[in-house]
Amino acid sequence: MAESPDNSAGRAASEPLPGAADVVVVGAGAIGLATAYELSLRGVDVVVVERDALGAGTSSGNAGFVVPSHVLPVTEPGMLATAVRGMLRGGGPVTVKASLRLGYLGWLARFLGNCRAAAVAAAAPVLAELGNLSAGLYKRWLGAERIECCYAPNGLLHVYGDARAFAAGRHRAEWEGRFGVPSQVMTPSQAREREPALNDAVAGAVFYPRDAGLDPGRFVSGLASVLKRRGVRLACNTAVLDARMRSGQVRALLTSRGEIRTEQVVLAAGSWTPALAAKCGSRIPIQPAKGYSVTVRMPRRALRQRMLLGEKHVAVAPMGDRLRLSGWFELGRFDRALPKARFAQVEASVRSRLHLDAELVNAERWAGFRPVTPDGLPIIGRAAAPNLAFACGHAMLGLTLAPATGRLTAQTLCGQQPDLDIGPLSPARFQ
Ligand SMILES: Cc1cc2nc3c(=O)[nH]c(=O)nc-3n(C[C@H](O)[C@H](O)[C@H](O)COP(=O)(O)OP(=O)(O)OC[C@H]3O[C@@H](n4cnc5c(N)ncnc54)[C@H](O)[C@@H]3O)c2cc1C
Secondary structure, eight states, rough: OOOOOOOOOOOOSSSOOSSEEEEEOOOSSSHHHHHHHHHHHHHHEEEEOOOSSTTTTSSSSOEEEEEETTOOOOTTTTTHHHHHHHHHSSSSSEEEEOOOHHHHHHHHHHHHHOOHHHHHHHHHHHHHHHHHHHHHHHHHHHHHHHSSSOOOOOOOEESSSSHHHHOOOOOOHHHHHHTTTEEEEEEEHHHHHHOTOOOOOOOOOEEEEEOOOOOOOHHHHHHHHHHHHHTEEOOOOOOOEEEEEEEEEEEEEEEEEEEEEEEEEEEEEEEHHHHHHHHHTOOOOOOOEEEEEEEEEEEESSSOOOOGGGGHHHHHHEEETEEEEEEEEEETOOOOOOOHHHHHHHHHHHTTTTOSSSSSSEEEEEEEEEETTTOOOEEEEEEESTTEEEEEEOGTTTTTTTHHHHHHHHOOOOOOOOSSGGGGGGGGGOO
């Protein structure tokens, strides 16, 4: 695999580094910040350490979908076939990097072992519970803390361009219904009523009324401001380089700006977590899956509905006066390249279903890395070192599941009964 991307070189941090904290959270993405917030609600003294600028990981440029409907894990059985088809076509929306690295091959074998109906059906209720907890917490947090982030609870429309894909979409919705996910099958004209910018190349759609969305960059920066007001210390542009261990416990983290002594550590570093885990004597199986987004000024014919273009695997997300298009799932790619061809493919996919201006303006191009586990479930809970916890591995649902993850992690660290059974999410399942 390519060397992991790191933007932090040459950036100076201004505030002095705290020398000690009850809890150090590593990573200021949605998951790390949500964890720090829930810890602060419990009166815990927290420092968040972030290698780069706030939100520089994967939490800012994503599609911003908050989708409790998404109970189908990334290990869905059709995944491999889609990847192979894409690769034979020379780069479809889902690809798997070819590499002979033993660790990577071992991870792939485990992943493929979970691309089975029974494994997926076992994961679905876990994701459903997490998603429902998170959706409720989003409403509570955004209201209580007045975080302005274009939150819009107006559902998600899965749009399909041909009869076969539409049939698969209906089948998926029926299956999701078994896990309590409500949905409504729509004709092309009903879909166009919800989103008039859809063109005639629509065979049908499925609407998920309980879903929502927001501008993830504004959510991350808004939550960070709340944390600062609550006295949580944020040490940005500060990389954790190593851990000082004693008697099997983490005693201090060694950073690029000095040492922080601590009672407990939470690793919430997304796709970068395995390297940090190794420094603390633990192994966790996460592979990055690279994806892209381009954010443009809202076209003249403004879009109002958040959409997923089914067989195209592309998300369309209105965010106030901007529109974000995102997609691609390149398993095993870990580099910051922004190939023009990818953005052209994403835009072409969207143009094939929607009326857009001839030219999209103010394009901001971005790439991020979904942290994927072999069973498609996040890793939440304590590791072998009793004062080390993980909050990572959320794949394509990290924004959706951030509040629930923060709450469950804080409850675990504070010795409280977690709201949900976190047994299926334990890092121990991979030992
Ligand atoms: C194209 C795309 C679209 C997506 N759309 C959605 C969506 O619509 N809805 C959804 O729910 N999810 C979506 N996701 C997934 C979601 O973005 C991720 O699951 C989520 O951002 C992961 O959050 P995180 O906090 O775990 O990691 P990150 O946001 O990556 O944060 C980890 C942080 O750790 C820091 N770090 C790493 N190493 C160190 C170190 N040594 N010392 C200090 N700090 C360190 C990094 O700099 C980074 O800021 C999408 C992902 C992609 C790529």
